[in-house]
Amino acid sequence: MAVNATGRYDDQNVFAKILRGEIPCRKVHEDAHVLAFHDVNPQAPVHVLVIPKGKYVSLADFTAQASDAEIAAFWRAVGSIAKSLGLEEPGYRVLTNAGPDAHQEVPHLHVHIFAGGKLGPMLARPGN
Numbered sequence: 700m701a702v703n704a705t706g707r708y709d710d711q712n713v714f715a716k717i718l719r720g721e722i723p724c725r726k727v728h729e730d731a732h733v734l735a736f737h738d739v740n741p742q743a744p745v746h747v748l749v750i751p752k753g754k755y756v757s758l759a760d761f762t763a764q765a766s767d768a769e770i771a772a773f774w775r776a777v778g779s780i781a782k783s784l785g786l787e788e789p790g791y792r793v794l795t796n797a798g799p800d801a802h803q804e805v806p807h808l809h810v811h812i813f814a815g816g817k818l819g820p821m822l823a824r825p826g827n
């Protein structure tokens with residue numbers, strides 16, 4: 700179910716549970732500020748989620764509230780994960796969903812990294 704990206708942070712969201720170790724994940728990367736893991740329902744041959752460890756609902760919440768160190772660590776991690784997974788040369792796509800129109804399902808900021816084959820057009824037609 701799509702969520703409101705402007706609401707309060709919900710400590711019971713699935714990524715909060717992953718960060719607390721209550722739900723397992725297939726970890727790709729972890730540092731002081733960032734965790735990355737494989738999506739449980741991949742939409743491409745490579746589908747990795749990158750999340751900040753802090754409690755941020757959306758990209759707007761993150762960029763407004765997070766420290767410069769958290770923001771730098773997050774985007775550095777996105778780039779370094781793409782590089783370490785060997786995605787730079789064949790190519791990859793980075794995407795974040797915010798709010799109901801974008802079908803954000805988990806109210807904890809996450810960036811999707813898609814790769815592993817031709818990814819097709821950037822967006823589905825409206826209504827899909």
Ligand code: AMP
Pocket residue numbers: 713722724737738739740741748795796802803804805806
């Ligand atoms: P979004 O629609 O942008 O909020 O994407 C949420 C993503 O989280 C979806 O691609 C789900 O497949 C993924 N997801 C949900 N639960 C888990 C989980 N326990 N482990 C890994 N990925 C998950």
